[in-house]
Amino acid sequence: MRPKHATALLVLLALLTGLSGCANSRAASRSMLASWSETPTRAAITSFVERATDPGSADYVPPAERIAVFDNDGTLWAEQPIYFQLAFAIDRVKALAPQHPEWQTTEPFASILKGDLKSALAGGDKAILQIVGASHSGMTTDEFNQVVKEWMKTARHPTLNRPYTDLVYQPMLELLAYLRANGFKTFIVSGGGVEFMRAFAEEVYGIPPEQVIGSRGKTTFSLVNNDPARPVLAKLPDIDFIDDGPGKPVAINAIIGRRPILAAGNSDGDQQMLQWTAAGLGPRFCLLIHHTDAEREWAYDRDSQIGRLDKAIDEADMRHWIVIDMKRDWNQIFPKP
Amino acid sequence: MRPKHATALLVLLALLTGLSGCANSRAASRSMLASWSETPTRAAITSFVERATDPGSADYVPPAERIAVFDNDGTLWAEQPIYFQLAFAIDRVKALAPQHPEWQTTEPFASILKGDLKSALAGGDKAILQIVGASHSGMTTDEFNQVVKEWMKTARHPTLNRPYTDLVYQPMLELLAYLRANGFKTFIVSGGGVEFMRAFAEEVYGIPPEQVIGSRGKTTFSLVNNDPARPVLAKLPDIDFIDDGPGKPVAINAIIGRRPILAAGNSDGDQQMLQWTAAGLGPRFCLLIHHTDAEREWAYDRDSQIGRLDKAIDEADMRHWIVIDMKRDWNQIFPKP
Numbered sequence: 001m002r003p004k005h006a007t008a009l010l011v012l013l014a015l016l017t018g019l020s021g022c023a024n025s026r027a028a029s030r031s032m033l034a035s036w037s038e039t040p041t042r043a044a045i046t047s048f049v050e051r052a053t054d055p056g057s058a059d060y061v062p063p064a065e066r067i068a069v070f071d072n073d074g075t076l077w078a079e080q081p082i083y084f085q086l087a088f089a090i091d092r093v094k095a096l097a098p099q100h101p102e103w104q105t106t107e108p109f110a111s112i113l114k115g116d117l118k119s120a121l122a123g124g125d126k127a128i129l130q131i132v133g134a135s136h137s138g139m140t141t142d143e144f145n146q147v148v149k150e151w152m153k154t155a156r157h158p159t160l161n162r163p164y165t166d167l168v169y170q171p172m173l174e175l176l177a178y179l180r181a182n183g184f185k186t187f188i189v190s191g192g193g194v195e196f197m198r199a200f201a202e203e204v205y206g207i208p209p210e211q212v213i214g215s216r217g218k219t220t221f222s223l224v225n226n227d228p229a230r231p232v233l234a235k236l237p238d239i240d241f242i243d244d245g246p247g248k249p250v251a252i253n254a255i256i257g258r259r260p261i262l263a264a265g266n267s268d269g270d271q272q273m274l275q276w277t278a279a280g281l282g283p284r285f286c287l288l289i290h291h292t293d294a295e296r297e298w299a300y301d302r303d304s305q306i307g308r309l310d311k312a313i314d315e316a317d318m319r320h321w322i323v324i325d326m327k328r329d330w331n332q333i334f335p336k337p
Numbered sequence: 338m339r340p341k342h343a344t345a346l347l348v349l350l351a352l353l354t355g356l357s358g359c360a361n362s363r364a365a366s367r368s369m370l371a372s373w374s375e376t377p378t379r380a381a382i383t384s385f386v387e388r389a390t391d392p393g394s395a396d397y398v399p400p401a402e403r404i405a406v407f408d409n410d411g412t413l414w415a416e417q418p419i420y421f422q423l424a425f426a427i428d429r430v431k432a433l434a435p436q437h438p439e440w441q442t443t444e445p446f447a448s449i450l451k452g453d454l455k456s457a458l459a460g461g462d463k464a465i466l467q468i469v470g471a472s473h474s475g476m477t478t479d480e481f482n483q484v485v486k487e488w489m490k491t492a493r494h495p496t497l498n499r500p501y502t503d504l505v506y507q508p509m510l511e512l513l514a515y516l517r518a519n520g521f522k523t524f525i526v527s528g529g530g531v532e533f534m535r536a537f538a539e540e541v542y543g544i545p546p547e548q549v550i551g552s553r554g555k556t557t558f559s560l561v562n563n564d565p566a567r568p569v570l571a572k573l574p575d576i577d578f579i580d581d582g583p584g585k586p587v588a589i590n591a592i593i594g595r596r597p598i599l600a601a602g603n604s605d606g607d608q609q610m611l612q613w614t615a616a617g618l619g620p621r622f623c624l625l626i627h628h629t630d631a632e633r634e635w636a637y638d639r640d641s642q643i644g645r646l647d648k649a650i651d652e653a654d655m656r657h658w659i660v661i662d663m664k665r666d667w668n669q670i671f672p673k674p
Contacts, residue, residue: 064545141590185547198594208401209594210522210548216591221583221609228652231612233590240591246558253478253570254553254577255592257535257546272558275568315565 025050032178035171035332042329044322045175048285052261053182059283063183067260069252069273070176072190072197072214074266074307075289076205077168078157080298082117083306084164085196086128088151090117092135100134109134132193133237136217141195141233148199162337165204171330172264176205184262187211189252191244191269195235213251215243244269249276261285271312274321286321288312293327362387369515372508372669379666381659382512385622389598390519396620400520404595406610407513408602409527409534409551411644412626413542414505415494417635419454420643421501422533423465425488427454429472437471446471470574473530473554478570485536499674502541508667509601513542521599524548526589528581528606532572550588552580581606586613598622608649611658623658625649630664 029046036042051059052066073079093103093112103109108127111120121127136144152165160167176186186207188197194214201207218240224230243251249272252260263270263277264287274286290309291300301309316323326333366383373379388396389403410416430440430449440446445464448457458464473481489502497504513523523544525534531551538544555577561567580588586609589597600607600614601624611623627646628637638646653660663670 064539067547187547194591194594202401210404210524210592212594219587219590221586221613223612228612228656229616231586231609231616233586233613249558249568249570250556253556254531255547257531257549272568275560275565276558276570279566279568319565 029178032181033171033174035174035330037329037331039325039329041322041324045285045287048262048283049179049182049184052283061261061283065258065261066179066182066184067187067256067258068179068184068262069187069189069256069260069264069277070172071265071267071270071273072188072192074291075169075264075270076172076176076188077164078297079307080300081158081306083192084157084167085192086131087155087158087164088148088196089131089135090120091151091155092147093131096135129239133217133239136193136196137235137237139235141219141235144195144235145199148196152200162334165200166337167334168204169330170332170335173205173335175264176207179262180206185211187213187256187260189213189243189248189263189273191215191242191247193217194243213243213255215247216240246272248273252276263287264289265312266291267307267309268312271315274312274315278319278321286316286319287324288316288321289324290326292325293330293333295327296333297326299327366515369518370508370511372511372667374666374668376662376666378659378661382515382622382624385599385620386516386519386521389620398598398620402595402598403516403519403521404524404593404597405516405521405599406524406526406589406593406597406601406614407509408604408607408610409525409529411603411628412506412527412601412607413509413513413525414501415634416644417637418495418643420529421494421504422529423468424492424495424501425485425533426468426472427457428488428492429484430468433472466576469530470554470576473533474572474574476572478532478556478572481532481572482536485533489537499671502537503674504671505541506667507669507672510542510672512601513544516599517543522548524550524593524597526550526580526585526600526610528552528579528584530554531580550580550592552584553577583609585610589613600624601626602649603628604644604646605649608652611649611652615656615658623653623656624661625653625658626661627663629662630667630670632664633670634663636664 033042051057052061054060070076073083090112093109097103097113103113108120108123108130155164156162157164157167179186188201188207190197192214194212194216197214198209198212201212202209218236218238219233220236221231221233224232241247259280260277261280261283262285263274265274266289278284278286290313291298293299300307301313313323370379388394389398391397407413410420427449430446434440434450440450445457445460445467489500492501493499494501494504516523525538525544527534529551531549531553534551535546535549538549539546555573555575556570557573558568558570561569596617597614598617598620599622600611602611603626615621615623627650628635630636637644638650650660
């Protein structure tokens with residue numbers, strides 16, 4: 001998979017065809033959104049983008065304000081049977097175990113080392129924070145980046161047996177490229193760890209690190225041996241910010257400082273981000289991905305432990321947000337191997 | 338002053354001349370940096386940018402990695418006799434005083450209302466936090482943005498009698514435009530309040546809100562009357578993050594996620610940002626502005642209450658960072674009225 005090359009070609013195509021008028025622009029949208037079936041969902045997307053970019057339209061939005069925000073887990077890539085970052089954390093705990101003999105008898109580590117994930121996660125949020133804290137700290141930011149990159153190269157999804165970075169949604173890659181070709185600036189705003197996502201977001205999604213927002217741990221600055229030429233940022237095991245639920249509009253304001261005109265998510269953790277986006281003046285576009293395809297991906301919503309979609313889908317229904325029905329709207333889910 | 342138009346013209350000029358080779362490119366640099374005198378400082382800047390953008394150079398840097406970070410107070414605009422944001426906070430305390438009768442007898446507010454700034458600030462950091470807390474909270478983020486914009490329209494600097502947004506450094510506006518014309522992405526990384534700076538940074542510096550990093554207060558998300566169509570972010574009086582000293586590399590990592598190749602500052606509060614920038618692999622460029630021009634601006638360094646420059650200038654000397662001597666290197670300080 002070389003999404004960067006594909007993106008560049010699509011952008012070029014859009015630029016070339018964009019010069020020759022409206023009918024061709026529609027044809028270009030179709031070819032850029034090839035994995036989207038011809039359903040009202042695709043039509044709603046292209047209609048919004050055409051209006052937002054047409055200087056003659058009442059819904060025209062200047063390029064600087066074309067901010068689009070995307071959740072990551074379950075929106076840009078899959079999130080079952082466990083968040084991929086948690087899979088990384090578990091592998092990392094196993095790799096670090098020889099240096100931590102005490103983990104053999106301390107939960108949640110003891111259960112992880114026995115391969116009993118269910119018991120490890122029985123401690124709920126506290127257990128997850130312990131696992132993330134232990135696996136994401138005790139090194140510099142540069143070292144962590146390398147550790148994640150190495151893991152991404154070798155780790156495989158337990159049931160689909162593909163690298164995790166292959167389990168991104170092809171239609172969403174196309175949507176990101178289509179939006180960028182139309183002057184949108186695309187951001188990730190995810191509950192996932194910001195440094196974890198940055199290790200692959202640029203290569204996989206074409207989204208540079210400065211446009212990735214996520215949860216983060218605390219870091220401290222120091223000079224190795226008090227040498228001013230050797231500054232490091234050490235990752236601490238403490239949480240600094242959780243970018244989920246109401247944290248998402250807080251982070252959007254703190255970091256982007258401009259209200260998005262388009263937001264896409266897939267769970268109740270995205271509800272406040274969609275509300276914040278929808279409440280801006282002028283045209284707004286809110287998308288909610290509904291995982292409906294048990295055959296090609298997973299089907300889950302109101303009762304799911306991961307990616308629960310309950311309140312947000314009711315609100316989408318009431319407020320006419322666009323709900324993507326994965327089974328109906330996407331003719332391809334993952335990039336071809 | 339219409340820096341945005343000037344910037345667009347300079348960018349166009351750079352693009353046009355950039356196509357016709359090296360000699361013309363040097364001429365373009367000269368015209369883009371017209372307020373910079375012909376000193377070794379300007380030569381060092383243009384030499385660095387030419388090497389970083391020349392694919393044939395050993396110092397070539399791909400566009401995505403051309404991150405440039407700038408302190409604001411004392412680096413992009415003046416900071417004497419008090420930080421301009423503090424002038425805003427004081428005016429705001431005066432405007433809000435009728436709603437706070439208790440301020441007549443409570444420090445630091447009582448002294449501010451008597452016009453005795455010295456006594457008000459005698460309480461040090463605690464007093465400043467109280468003033469900033471009281472003046473920067475109790476409203477939504479949207480309301481605060483409007484309040485700052487209104488103030489900027491009418492407030493005047495106490496001695497120079499010009500709007501504060503006129504007291505930006507013309508050579509630095511040119512440097513920002515020159516870097517952007519050469520594919521750099523310019524960021525502000527300042528101890529100043531992020532929402533305060535964003536109210537003018539785009540118009541004045543051409544830097545969009547998502548490229549402004551600063552100190553920030555806490556905000557909370559809520560729905561007015563529990564109406565999902567009316568989300569607001571309320572500004573609280575509590576500090577969330579101080580973007581100064583070691584906080585600068587922490588924020589650069591948390592928000593940009595990529596190490597800058599160029600950093601500019603003017604005080605000891607910028608020292609760690611310059612260290613962090615300098616320690617990256619490949620070509621790096623660190624700039625320190627030395628306020629040496631008592632006649633046209635202010636002259637201050639080691640003993641200054643505001644913008645103290647002591648340890649950082651010693652390090653600049655040892656490590657061959659470029660020190661801008663304002664008097665010698667800048668033939669113009671502020672934009673012409």
